[in-house]
Amino acid sequence: IQTLKWLGLNWDEGPEVDGPHGPYLQSQRLNIYTEWANKFLSQKDAYHCYCSATELEERRKIQMEKNLAPGYDGKCRDLSSEQIEKYKAEGRKPVVRMRMPDGETVFTDLIRGEVKFEHKFVPDFVLMRADGSPLYTLAVAVDDVLMKVTHILRGEDLLSSTPRQIRVYQAMGLPESEYPAFAHLPFVMGQDNTKLSKRNGEVSIAWYKDAGFLPEAICNYLALLGWSPGEDRENVSMQELCDLFTVERVNSSPARFDMKKLQAINGDKIRALSAQRFLELAKEWLIKSKLITGTGEQLAILQKALPIIQERVATLAEISPLLKFLFVKPFQIEPDSLAQIKNDSAKDVLVKSLTALQEVNNWTHSEIEAVLRKLLIDGMGLKPRLAFGPVRIAVTGSTVSPPLFESMELLGKTESLSRISLAISAI
């Protein structure tokens, strides 16, 4: 439920919001299920089955060996009262089992078209356990009818349980014209072609949240797996998703999950964020990852820094390494980067830059750039990469950073210069 809310997936009726068909928690509906099970029993749509788990298993095994469809063989369908007494005397507790009549169930799936199941392959199924608790098969179907469900969209793994569900509708006396419409969605598979699921740890939505993905990106991407709005459209907002979605456009074939594509979409979504929204998200993220505590001073710097990195990050997680140099207390140059400036030419660049920058009074990125260009490119004839590289490492501690001159402006003159001299002494 938390996850659905975070994704922005809300419901108009159900737990927490309530509605006219409650209660909405199965645990509060137990008596309802029991009532219906008893009704089915009295209508002879269902019967008590006294077979034990081990007996059933043995018989299933034999069926398998004979290459028959495994399933309940109907042993307890028509027990005589003597037999029932005998079982009871043995202390057996019966389950309630639904009788599957001869024939077939045909229904129209909104995605797959007409689907047919012959009942000889749909064995009698259990509705209530021996302890009186209901099974999913009973509970869903009863809820569908009582809550007046009109459409059932679910994974295709439930496709073959549909005839059982329909059987319960029939027993409840629901006319066929009032059956809910079924649509069985294709799976989303992992890289290895195995089914992905919400309980599969590393692919839980929470994992993506912690990896810095935006809910709207996840929804957009997931919607694109097995569905497309057509007309070569891909980037859609939540609102557009609601407007454009139709079950008929859902594919029937399973899709593979592609992290690269999710990242690309997430990047698009981040770039499309308003400055204010991006600030909120970045702030929240950086506080959570303990890079900042959220002081006014930090937020002021963050606000100025974000515009120059917004187009450079694909996930919120990428903000931290890019802006770390602005906030980390004891500033340190990354060992690998430091190694790259441990040479005379880099030292030369830094020493001269330091001197030139000390003269800069108007500490703006354009002024800094002008001074350094004049000195290093025009004056020393260096290639840009060689000229600015050492300065970047000295100031940001890394070979990869937001634009250098803007970074130096953000850092301020004092801090920038002290970092350069620090680097010089470290060489």
Place this chain on the structure above:
RNA sequence: GGCCCCGUCGUCUAGCGGCCUAGGACUCUGGCUUCUCAAGCCAGCUACGGGGGUUCAAAUCCCCUCGGGGCUACCA
């Protein structure tokens, strides 16, 4: 094993008998731009699983085959 579902570039897809020399996106490769990294722009690679039909015409319809997946519980 039985039953069911599915099959277009590496991946997600467009396509619903002629508009297909099969389109878009992600990835990848090359280039442009460039203070690093991105972003942006341009170019390129790469697909209708196979075989039969039906038809003047098939990625599109039918059959078979191969391949992938699901279900087969007193789990949901």
